[in-house]
Amino acid sequence: MTPAARLSAAIEILADLSARRRPAADALKDWGLSHRFAGSGDRAAIAGILYDTLRRRASAAHVMGSEEPRALVLGMLALMRGLSVDAIAALADGGRFAPAPLSEAERARLADSSLEGAAPFVRGDYPQWLHASLRHVFGDSVVEEGAALAARAPLDLRINTLKGEPEAVKAELSHLHPEPCRFSPLALRIKLDSEGKAPPVSAEPAFLRGEVEVQDEGSQLAAILARPVPGGQVLDLCAGAGGKTLEFAALMDNKGQIYAHDSDIRRLKPMHERLARAGVRNVQVRSPRGAEDVLHDLEGKMDLVLVDAPCTGTGTWRRNPDAKWRVRPGALAQRTAEQAKILEQAAHYVRPGGRLAYVTCSLLDEENGAQVRALLNKREDFSPVSPTENVLALGASGPALAEAALTSREGLLMSPRRTGTDGFFVSVMKRAG
Numbered sequence: 001m002t003p004a005a006r007l008s009a010a011i012e013i014l015a016d017l018s019a020r021r022r023p024a025a026d027a028l029k030d031w032g033l034s035h036r037f038a039g040s041g042d043r044a045a046i047a048g049i050l051y052d053t054l055r056r057r058a059s060a061a062h063v064m065g066s067e068e069p070r071a072l073v074l075g076m077l078a079l080m081r082g083l084s085v086d087a088i089a090a091l092a093d094g095g096r097f098a099p100a101p102l103s104e105a106e107r108a109r110l111a112d113s114s115l116e117g118a119a120p121f122v123r124g125d126y127p128q129w130l131h132a133s134l135r136h137v138f139g140d141s142v143v144e145e146g147a148a149l150a151a152r153a154p155l156d157l158r159i160n161t162l163k164g165e166p167e168a169v170k171a172e173l174s175h176l177h178p179e180p181c182r183f184s185p186l187a188l189r190i191k192l193d194s195e196g197k198a199p200p201v202s203a204e205p206a207f208l209r210g211e212v213e214v215q216d217e218g219s220q221l222a223a224i225l226a227r228p229v230p231g232g233q234v235l236d237l238c239a240g241a242g243g244k245t246l247e248f249a250a251l252m253d254n255k256g257q258i259y260a261h262d263s264d265i266r267r268l269k270p271m272h273e274r275l276a277r278a279g280v281r282n283v284q285v286r287s288p289r290g291a292e293d294v295l296h297d298l299e300g301k302m303d304l305v306l307v308d309a310p311c312t313g314t315g316t317w318r319r320n321p322d323a324k325w326r327v328r329p330g331a332l333a334q335r336t337a338e339q340a341k342i343l344e345q346a347a348h349y350v351r352p353g354g355r356l357a358y359v360t361c362s363l364l365d366e367e368n369g370a371q372v373r374a375l376l377n378k379r380e381d382f383s384p385v386s387p388t389e390n391v392l393a394l395g396a397s398g399p400a401l402a403e404a405a406l407t408s409r410e411g412l413l414m415s416p417r418r419t420g421t422d423g424f425f426v427s428v429m430k431r432a433g
């Protein structure tokens, strides 16, 4: 497909997405099924255009004075990809499979693609209804934080020390030009290509041998800050596909016991294969079994309980820009109710003197500090561990993380702008002994 035809395809998919209010991944998949001539390179390039457009949806609409899919894509080309009016006109030339030629009005709008004087939610490309919540957290930096969340995310890997020796893994992946990350000693960062496409890491021999996992540096840091210790008893209550379970196993050097649970058995499914590949031997997966309480024997016994809570995912908008516009006030209310319930349940499993780590990939205080405060009000036997003390688990880069992140009594908040990671909140609470 020509670059112009890919642009037309992205506009078509965006129209489908808006008309049917469906997730971008579903619309892309359906388009691929009904356009089998499109190769994997075409599909990746089209997805890149679509996701970049969603990243900059509010500012592109502002520049173009329209929410129409075509306008949004054209606006994105100017704002995000820095294309000149002539370069955009060369793509949208009305040729076979190309978008229709630019109108005079479109040319004029693209020529003056300034965001000066636009509202903060436009300049920061986030939903207007979340402005008050985000401003509450970030104050006057809210636009810059939004803009950093509207950029593309890099691809981060975690070296799995159960399988690989860091220097050898780096050498094995040298053709991908991995760079060290700022804070996590075992994180490697891989740059995307100019269209935002990541290399197919999951086909690399080092990946297949379990020497690396794909995991954002923020997620890696969250697990380190939870501080699982070799030989300890750990419950990962919302383990999902096991991103943090796997890292815990490596941090614990396969010693002690990790219980991995999730209320949704389908979410746990990929974990079994991942555990085997990563050489993990200290994990017991406790899958849900109908109404049975599969964790009853763990009450009051855990050295560490991790709640990697279901959340709005506002910290991962770089990776999932579709979610940015799909999240609704009702979903936030539902998530916060779930979080409160899970946190309260989680506290039951912590032994006296043990710790409870609460993690979200949200930036909103409603899902972060407010949840911690609510638990601390209910459970007087728990007290927050200061983030400045907590970061010492990281070793030498700990103080720099505490400096870069936003810290409060309740925990530490990372964000793309502040720490170059996805947005993650980490709170650690200790139960009195």
Ligand SMILES: C[S@@+](CC[C@H](N)C(=O)[O-])C[C@H]1O[C@@H](n2cnc3c(N)ncnc32)[C@H](O)[C@@H]1O
Pocket (backbone or CB within 6 Å): 237, 238, 239, 240, 241, 242, 243, 244, 245, 261, 262, 263, 264, 267, 308, 309, 310, 311, 338, 342
């Ligand atoms: C943020 S994801 C977990 C990601 C995972 N820890 C990782 O690092 O890959 C949140 C998980 O919480 C699970 N969940 C939701 N409600 C739950 C509950 N009441 N108890 C346990 N897990 C729950 C969801 O199914 C989802 O898999």
